[in-house]
Amino acid sequence: MGIGIRIENLRKVYDTPPPSAARGGGFSFMAQRSAGSKEKKEKKKKFEVVALDDISLEMRAGEVFGLLGPNGAGKSTTIGVLTTRTRPTSGRAFIGEFDVWKEQVKAKRLIGVVPQRPNLDFALTAREVLLFHGAYFGQSSREREQKTQTLLEQFKLTERADDMVRNFSGGMMQRISIARAMMHDPQVLFLDEPSAGLDPQTRLLLWEIVREYNRLGKTIVLTTHDMAEADSLCHRLAIIDHGRIISQGTPQELKASIPGGYLLRLRFDRAPEELLAVLRSLPGVTEVRSADHIAADVYADRGGPLISSIVTAAQAAGAELHDVHIAEPSLETLFLHHTGRSLRD
């Protein structure tokens, strides 16, 4: 049960500029600049953007896998290759056992795609979008009517079901686009920046739907440049920048890879110098700061495991611990750590 995904040495070099406003504005000024402005003038016609630079990845069956990276990193291109929409310059991609570029039709049967920019059929109503999608995938008319009804309800679109989708708001288009991707019950669901432009409420609805779909054993691949989303939704992550994988693992593993990434904010009734000294000597602690001898900020490579020793130290020093807050190392910190740049551009 479940379908895994494998990417081997994928490279993609675009030799034409993106069609105006294509692919949700993934312009990377970095990548273009790296071609060298002088060189660019010499061969004006030779447009080249290296969107993917030798990427290998494995997404396991039944997991929620996140591709995290700033704009222009190559996330959409990766999704494009995996969903038969972008032809790789070299390298291979597999959905389950099928080579995406050799057995396209079989691969297409296994996947559902929510593109970065809704590519809905604007000539149809919301209901028709789902019904026809089901028909493309060979569903019987009873099957597709039932499924359509269920999805319209699940995505709270029943009231607008018979309106043309071209009149929908961005958030509604996004919802119908996700419903469409789930219509044929694919084993793998790709979501390219699914929550961009969604209001917080719809976003939570989306997260819930993704989790629920994953609980059925489906593999989910999503891209995001939102730390919180990656953190709360994904089992494993790859951080991608300039078409390369910078780092991958579970959110916990990734965060733990930053030395001393935890921050414990403690508040005592009083924190004398000797208590601070003991705190500094605890295993894994890299730094302790206290401005007022009441509160103390402890930087360490672990969080919870330190608490009991902190309590013991406080008792020994005759102080009382009033409040603890553990800030886990964030992916934001991680991205900064690896690239020296913030994710939020």
Add this chain to the structure above:
Amino acid sequence: MNWKTFYALLSRDGHVARRNLLPTLLQNLLQPLLLTFVFGRILTAGGMMQAGYKTVLLPGVMAISMVIAGVQAVAMPLITEFQFTREIEDRLLAPMEIGWLAVEKIVAGMVQALVAGLVVIPAAWLTMGSGVHFSFRPVEFAVVCLLVAMFSSAGGLALGCSIGPTQIGLMFSLVLAPMMMFGCAYYPWSFLSKFPVLQYAVLINPLVYASEGLRGTLTQSDHMNTMVVIAALAAINVVLLVVGLKKFHSKAVS
């Protein structure tokens, strides 16, 4: 090949076409009706044209209608669907080789071209009043109709994959307008014999064969040999299909 998917895609196009039935019909009928009324009725009634002109005109108007309908039915949606919304991906992700989607578009366009051509016959006949002399050869007529329908929708595919939305106006004024004027729709090809260079230059215009072919299979007025017409249309079809499919493939995948 996945027939279920192909059929579902066809029924989607049929559904959309039915939804736009009235505007499409008006669009397809208005021009031929005006043409036949002015040239076939007013000018012949006033004696400016001979009554026999009605018979020459009707097949030409039918050819124009078919070509315009086929080109529009395929090219216009393609142009918008290939735009940055990439609407086309909605169907490119259907479980079928993507070349078949282009074939499906051609089939849907052919149906529309055939309908547009066939409604012109009674409509034009009515506006012109009596006086059209039919001489119907059903088998050859059917073959010519199919080939004309196919070249117009294959042409629509090639055009739709080659131009952007800003060039639609140019497509009409630079491609379709001269094609119609030099397409032997308003006069038989033999009339060009006084302009020998032009007479051979227009042979690259597929509409010439459409007009002459319909003239030969629907009426008995002066026309090109029907077998030549069929061969030329078939050759044009092959070229347009190859070009159209190639362009479609390169546009469909980035």
